[in-house]
Amino acid sequence: MDRIEYQIISSLLNKETSIWKLIDLQDASLPEFFEKLKKMEEKGLIEIKNGRVAITEKGRNLVKLKREEMKCPECDGTGYEILKEIKRDYEKIVQNRPLPIEKYDQGYISIDGVLRRVSFMMERGDLHANIFVIGDDDFFSIASALTYVPKKIVAIDIDERVINFINKIAEEYSLKIEGHVLDLQKENKDFLHKFDVFITDPVETLPGIKLFLSRGVASLKNKGSGYFGLSTLEASRKKWYEIQKMIHDMGFVITDIRRRFSVYPDDGKNFFKYQGDVILGKKFYVDDESWATPM
Amino acid sequence: MDRIEYQIISSLLNKETSIWKLIDLQDASLPEFFEKLKKMEEKGLIEIKNGRVAITEKGRNLVKLKREEMKCPECDGTGYEILKEIKRDYEKIVQNRPLPIEKYDQGYISIDGVLRRVSFMMERGDLHANIFVIGDDDFFSIASALTYVPKKIVAIDIDERVINFINKIAEEYSLKIEGHVLDLQKENKDFLHKFDVFITDPVETLPGIKLFLSRGVASLKNKGSGYFGLSTLEASRKKWYEIQKMIHDMGFVITDIRRRFSVYPDDGKNFFKYQGDVILGKKFYVDDESWATPM
Missing domain, CATH: 3.40.50.150 (Vaccinia Virus protein VP39)
Structure with missing residues (x-):
């Protein structure tokens, strides 16, 4: 189990969650994330159904602490207040x-x-x-x-x-x-x-x-x-x-x-949305890792 | 007024504070900090007495918001909880x-x-x-x-x-x-x-x-x-x-x-304390900016 797997599993301890939400709770880039999910499903650590991810008993047994307990709830883990x-x-x-x-x-x-x-x-x-x-x-x-x-x-x-x-x-x-x-x-x-x-x-x-x-x-x-x-x-x-x-x-x-x-x-409004013309042009928008703004 | 001056003044709005505490509340290195303090005193923005710094009326008029208001009090501005x-x-x-x-x-x-x-x-x-x-x-x-x-x-x-x-x-x-x-x-x-x-x-x-x-x-x-x-x-x-x-x-x-x-x-136990032999030797300990660990 590496750090990304640990982040995913400890994020799922409380409840199943959508893939899109889970993306936000781990550090890997999108291609790495989807590859990781697939491997974890094969290993029987998680289950994926209709775009939602749940932890299995086998996965649950691997983790002792939930990540949410570490973040300050008062400021959403940012350390800063809003005026x-x-x-x-x-x-x-x-x-x-x-x-x-x-x-x-x-x-x-x-x-x-x-x-x-x-x-x-x-x-x-x-x-x-x-x-x-x-x-x-x-x-x-x-x-x-x-x-x-x-x-x-x-x-x-x-x-x-x-x-x-x-x-x-x-x-x-x-x-x-x-x-x-x-x-x-x-x-x-x-x-x-x-x-x-x-x-x-x-x-x-x-x-x-x-x-x-x-x-x-x-x-x-x-x-x-x-x-x-x-x-x-x-x-x-x-x-x-x-x-x-x-x-x-x-x-x-x-x-x-x-x-x-x-x-x-x-x-969900901000993801997987842009399919059309983007005025800055392709050279500024697309590289091998730009999965979130596909053209 | 630059960012360091702003940090110092807005940290002093609530109360006067010791120089050593104030060091912690701003971003500059020690030589820069002491130079800045001297200039601010000359400009009449602060007063320094017996190692304590206070804001003047002139200084107070420059600042609208206190920095402390920005930090989350719950986690001391870190975003993290302690188990x-x-x-x-x-x-x-x-x-x-x-x-x-x-x-x-x-x-x-x-x-x-x-x-x-x-x-x-x-x-x-x-x-x-x-x-x-x-x-x-x-x-x-x-x-x-x-x-x-x-x-x-x-x-x-x-x-x-x-x-x-x-x-x-x-x-x-x-x-x-x-x-x-x-x-x-x-x-x-x-x-x-x-x-x-x-x-x-x-x-x-x-x-x-x-x-x-x-x-x-x-x-x-x-x-x-x-x-x-x-x-x-x-x-x-x-x-x-x-x-x-x-x-x-x-x-x-x-x-x-x-x-x-x-x-x-x-x-105060950790500052300006080490005067003697340090086992790693001078080459690892001293450079032009190492004011906090003088030898």
Whole structure:
């Protein structure tokens, strides 16, 4: 039994669960995960029926402790609190958000996920800053601006609907946000060397990550900080090592990696959805491990 | 106001605090921290008296949110719970531990810090394993073995008192631990390619980290995981970048970095203490940034 098997089995101790939920509870990439499931079924450790996975008696006997007991229930294992005041406002605001469309590969993270990023950046000392948000269909710009701590926030997105929404809310709530429609593939000199902090959720191929982070680095004044989300689902350890090399070569010091900090809402809307045209083009979207965004 | 200044000021909003406590609440290395404090005093943002730092009215007006509000109080911002059963036993056991002596650069982390490491490794799927503990004056081997989850634990330490204590407790509680006296500078073939996981708190110079991690890597069977603690106090961003390069060059993928996860007990015993002979010798102990372990 290796670590992935242990993660799977100890996650199943309480109750059977859907394959899609289980994906989230372990560290392997999608191809590795499905191979592992198959092997565990063959060994009689688990049973799979109609997309749901249950532990067998044989599997149950292998594990002594449940993983859930280890995570703090108060903060969902993140270590961070959510500011109640901004949650109230942010929740109300995003009820009317433009819905994700596949052309732009959108798919927003959960409300609590966005708000925990605000807490994290605040606690790290990076909220009181000029902040550059690269791609903002999560409306992180709005969430962070609702604290009234940032000096100024510039949000860019290729989707006009997103930017119009941001600018409308910014005016309504007197938030220090400027939204601009921008295709990341084109450099814009207005946003060079102007910011203390950038934040982005890159497309998760190496060229995609490189494009997003390069724009982030170029936006920083001098030394600065970058925050970005990556998923483990589309990255084997080998690919992750390549990503790490790229981050290092770009001059970053990796100071914090917080796993399962931002999760997608558990409503199934964000997976296996994008089949059509994606505007950044195939070279940024597809590699051997991009099972979650198939084209 | 930069991120370090923001961290300092927002940490002082509630109450004045000692310089030593304040060190822990910000990210800069010690030389950077003391330079920053001096500048902030000159700018009238803080006042320093008898080793205690207070915020001024001018400083107070700069900050809108307290950082403490962001951290989960339930788990001390770590995201992890402590298993009650092993805490009870571990606490009782370490009451009789051999006291730290400077010859070996010992200085144990807090009880909760050790126990959170156990929870973290469990949740990451790495506790059900053959574990190699490199240097064990924290008695992590005992804490993790008390879960009865690990297959086997081998703990090595240069200090005979530590190893005798571990072996005595292992027998008393029927724990699967083997303790061996070993000077890390000498390779021992018995511990090559035998383990799934290693854990260590290296001496924090580049040669020191390299020595500890190399022994860790060599102990792993094939692919495996390593857990190690580093402090930010003795590392500027530049030094941290060098550490990152070394970790990368050794073939590690950095998958989790959890800040302020293990802290030293707040009793002042562990700082500015070692003035004498340290057995690993100067080359492993001293660099330009090692202010916390001066010789």
